[in-house]
Amino acid sequence: MKKLMPFIILVLFSVVVQAQKHTPLPHGMVYGQKPDTMVMMQASKLEDFMGKKTRITTAIEGKVISVTQEKGGWFEMDAGNGRIISAHFYNAGISIPKALAGRTVIISGIAAKQFIADDMQHLAGDTVTGKKQHKVKTDPKRVVTFEVKGLMVDK
Template sequence: MKTLRIIAVAIVGLFFQPAYSQKFIPLPHGMTFGSKPSNVEQMPASRLEAFMGKRTRTQAVIVGKVLRVTKSKGGWFDIDAGKGKIISAHFANASINLPLNLRGREVIADGTAQKQFIADDMQHFAGDTVHGKKQHQVNANPKQKLIFEVKGLMVNK
């Protein structure tokens, strides 16, 4: 009877240990997820919105602090953008799994930044000309978060 219990505990330990250890792996400086981000023209996450200006999408390499990992599978997390703003980030490659202890760490992320916009009459894909005049304007919503699609992420500090 004791051997049956020992075998059962060993089997349960084999199934639950990999899931537990993946979430709490140590994160040394330089650990990468996805492809390695570029070291050229890095900017603080707080300057991203000003860098974008009126553009709705742009390529960028940002350095920022991870506020929280919202969803480990698929690599969904939030980055502090300063002044109470948040950049909602996720990986382009959905097979990336982020550890939960990434929270509070400084990271370098390479990817595409995008502003959400509101189209007139909620017609996002409608034709943009009526009698030769532009019908739809891209209106950036200042209360919405920036979205950042990450190609590569590296733990900096």
């Protein structure tokens, strides 16, 4: 009996650990604040919706391509036409699982357009033909960044 009790505890502990590692992300699981789905749009329409605005507060639905960093909630979302939305949580204390990759999610927060430095050189005192002109390489696929306040697993 003395040898049987530690064996039973070990078996129960290993079952609990295995169950925690392989739990699927259920529909409706929320990280951060729950997004408002009433004003939601598709991620592929975000850039057109923004128009000339540089920042907007909105909720979008899209597919997570990859989780780049679990701590802080850094991930990439498909924006259609080969474009990518780089997203991260406003609250750096939130961690998201790698299993989120490939899932459709709804996120809410602030979307901001990225600009190439040459577009704003006149503000820095340089002209388009000035000798201080610098070329900054940016990825044309990453046009919008998203500061996430809440994420909900949809599909």
